[in-house]
Amino acid sequence: MKKRLAAIDVGTTKITTIMGDADDSGIRIMGVGTVPSLGLQKGMVVNLNEARDAIKRSVTMAEQSAGYRIESAVINITGRHIHSSNNRGVIAISRKDEIIRQADVNRALEVAKNTAIPADRRLLHLLPLDFTVDGQEGVKSPVGMHGFKLEVETHMVTGSATAVENLSKCVKAAGIVIDEMVFSPLACAEAVLSADELQDGVILADIGGGTTDIAVFKDGKPIHTSVLPVAGYQVTHDISVGLGVSWELAEEIKLRYGNVYPVDEKSSDQEVTEGGHTFPLSQVSEIIRSRVEEMVRLALLEVPGEDYQSLLRGGVVLTGGTCNLPGIAELGAEVAHLPVRIGMPPAMYGVSEKLNDPSFATSLGLIMWKAKTRNEMQAAPSTSPSEGGGLFGLFRKK
Numbered sequence: 001m002k003k004r005l006a007a008i009d010v011g012t013t014k015i016t017t018i019m020g021d022a023d024d025s026g027i028r029i030m031g032v033g034t035v036p037s038l039g040l041q042k043g044m045v046v047n048l049n050e051a052r053d054a055i056k057r058s059v060t061m062a063e064q065s066a067g068y069r070i071e072s073a074v075i076n077i078t079g080r081h082i083h084s085s086n087n088r089g090v091i092a093i094s095r096k097d098e099i100i101r102q103a104d105v106n107r108a109l110e111v112a113k114n115t116a117i118p119a120d121r122r123l124l125h126l127l128p129l130d131f132t133v134d135g136q137e138g139v140k141s142p143v144g145m146h147g148f149k150l151e152v153e154t155h156m157v158t159g160s161a162t163a164v165e166n167l168s169k170c171v172k173a174a175g176i177v178i179d180e181m182v183f184s185p186l187a188c189a190e191a192v193l194s195a196d197e198l199q200d201g202v203i204l205a206d207i208g209g210g211t212t213d214i215a216v217f218k219d220g221k222p223i224h225t226s227v228l229p230v231a232g233y234q235v236t237h238d239i240s241v242g243l244g245v246s247w248e249l250a251e252e253i254k255l256r257y258g259n260v261y262p263v264d265e266k267s268s269d270q271e272v273t274e275g276g277h278t279f280p281l282s283q284v285s286e287i288i289r290s291r292v293e294e295m296v297r298l299a300l301l302e303v304p305g306e307d308y309q310s311l312l313r314g315g316v317v318l319t320g321g322t323c324n325l326p327g328i329a330e331l332g333a334e335v336a337h338l339p340v341r342i343g344m345p346p347a348m349y350g351v352s353e354k355l356n357d358p359s360f361a362t363s364l365g366l367i368m369w370k371a372k373t374r375n376e377m378q379a380a381p382s383t384s385p386s387e388g389g390g391l392f393g394l395f396r397k398k
Contacts (some may be wrong), residue, residue, distance in 0.1 A: 006062075006073035008055065008176065010167065012040050012210030013232070015054050016363040017062035019070060020350065022371040029350035029367075031066025033058040039379050042229055043079035043184075045166040048173075055174040058360040065351060072177035074370045076362055077124065078184040079161035082141045084225045087112045088127070090151045093279035096222060098135065100142045100150055107158040116155075121195040122164045122166050124183055129221050155222055157183050176294035182369055184362050185215035185225055191370070192319050192343030192358075193217070202314035204343065205299040206232050206362060207322040212295060213362075214302045218311060228295070230327065232322040235291050244285045249275040258283050260292055260327030293329055312338055319343030321359030 002021040009016040019031035039050030048180060063069055089112030105128075113126050133147040142150060153325045164181065171178055187207045198217045199257040206213040212228040217338075235258075240250035253274055262285040270281050298315075299306055315338045318328060323342050332340035345364040347356060355364055 003259065004068075004369070005367050005370045006070045006176075007363065007370060008073045008075045008171065009269050009360075009363035009366060010040065010051075010055065010057065010075060010077075010171075011037055011056060011208055011362070012043055013037050013208065013297065014359075015058040015071040017055075017073070018355075018363050018367050019062050019066040020348075020367050020371075027348055027367060027371055029255075029348050029355070030068075031059025031062040032351055032355065033063070033065065035061065037209075039170075040210070043077075043227070044081065044163050045170055046100070048166065048170055051167075051170040052173045055170055055176075057172055059176060070176060073171075073177045073201065074179045074366050075167070075171055075181055076184045076187055076366055077159060077164065077181045078208075078211055078227055079159075080211070080227050080229050081161055081163045082124070082157065082183060082225075082227050083121075083159075084157045086223070087115045087154050087156055088151060089113070089154065090149065093148055093150060098144050098146045100147055102143050104150055105143060105152070108150050112152055113156065113174040117158060118144055120161050121158040122161045123156065124159050124164075125155075125183060125186065127155040127157070127222060129153045129155055129223065142242040155225070157186075157225055159183075166291075177246075179370065180373075181212075184224065184367060185226060187212040187365035187369050188213065188319060188343075188362045189215055189222075189365065191345040191361045192193060192317055194246040195220075197314035197317065200314035202317055203299060203303055203308075203312055204317050204319070205296075207318060207320040208359075208362075209233055209321060212299060212320070214299055216312075217314075224302060224304050228298055228302075228375070229322070230291075230295055230298065234295075235288055235322065235325075238287050239284065242283065243277060244280050245275065246278050249277070253279075253284060254325075255289070256285050257281055258288055258325050260289050260325055260331045261285060262289070265283060269388070288325065289331065292322075292331055292334055296332050296395045300336055309336075309338060311337075315339035315341065317341055319345040319358040319361040321357075323358045362364075 002023045005020050007018045017033040020027045038054040039047035045051050089108040091108045121144045130153045131142045132151040198220045201218045204215045212231045214226045216224040236251045240247045262282045289367045329340045345361045
């Protein structure tokens with residue numbers, strides 16, 4: 001039986017609404033609506049009315065393409081207000097049979113969650129990483145095991161209550177019920193990371209327009225997530241300052257001539273003219289390269305521990321609109337001394353041709369997340385509403 005799904009990717013440079021049908025054979029994209037983003041800066045709402053209207057336009061465009069209305073959708077959230085931490089919850093098993101049940105797992109997670117969430121923060125994700133039963137570490141699923149003490153190591157993602165409520169208000173004002181808020185790099189991972197990369201250790205850097213969203217995975221689980229306040233906007237800003245042109249012209253130059261590596265020796269002195277300004281292509285490449293190299297180094301600094309190369313045996317995956325710059329993967333490999341590839345979202349049936357681009361990785365990841373969540377809930381009807389979900393078996397709160 002087909003299930004209708006909808007996702008809204010609220011980004012700094014664009015807002016994308018995707019509508020689709022999901023069944024046992026996969027997801028079929030029924031409608032897509034992409035509009036320029038307004039009212040947002042670095043992932044956060046700065047003008048409620050502009051953001052609401054932009055979301056409305058995106059939704060309307062997708063509905064017209066699909067031929068039916070959206071009632072609810074999963075949406076993403078990002079921004080420097082998002083924080084993550086690893087916390088531990090410990091409980092005693094006091095029943096006579098000493099058998100660990102799902103209720104005990106839930107209780108341990110509640111203990112981990114209640115360690116420290118200030119009143120001005122909202123819980124977005126509570127991710128169980130590992131369980132320990134009576135000192136035995138590395139337990140993947142403790143339910144059914146015998147034990148006196150259960151410990152759980154979790155990765156917690158929280159957001160500013162103000163930022164969460166402002167984004168919620170914009171989406172609801174556009175007439176959409178929010179199924180769930182998903183931290184952007186976790187949704188993006190659904191679309192671009194392989195099971196082997198997740199297991200071996202990988203860092204995902206989603207370089208968008210306003211922010212670079214980071215997620216580090218090991219043994220199939222996210223062990224660190226963060227948001228960097230540098231992304232494609234800074235590349236354009238550097239071109240604007242370096243060439244002495246307007247921001248709009250700098251963006252056009254980036255899209256038309258942008259390349260991470262300087263041009264070859266034969267054309268190193270080649271000059272082009274745009275908007276009445278003449279400049280050498282080599283200068284554009286040098287400006288872009290300097291900023292991109294900085295972003296890659298900043299992303300690597302987010303990896304826990306000192307020896308990131310041994311942790312990231314799966315390498316580095318770069319995605320997001322900025323990764324359309326030619327040469328960015330080669331520069332990433334040069335800086336990280338690790339395999340680097342561009343994360344492309346998977347091809348899907350339906351009206352999805354324009355989505356075959358790294359700039360739509362989060363958009364498609366959101367609808368894949370929702371499809372997987374529904375499948376898991378159907379497969380485990382006894383599970384509480386806060387469990388399951390997505391690639392990592394996450395415990396989440398809206």
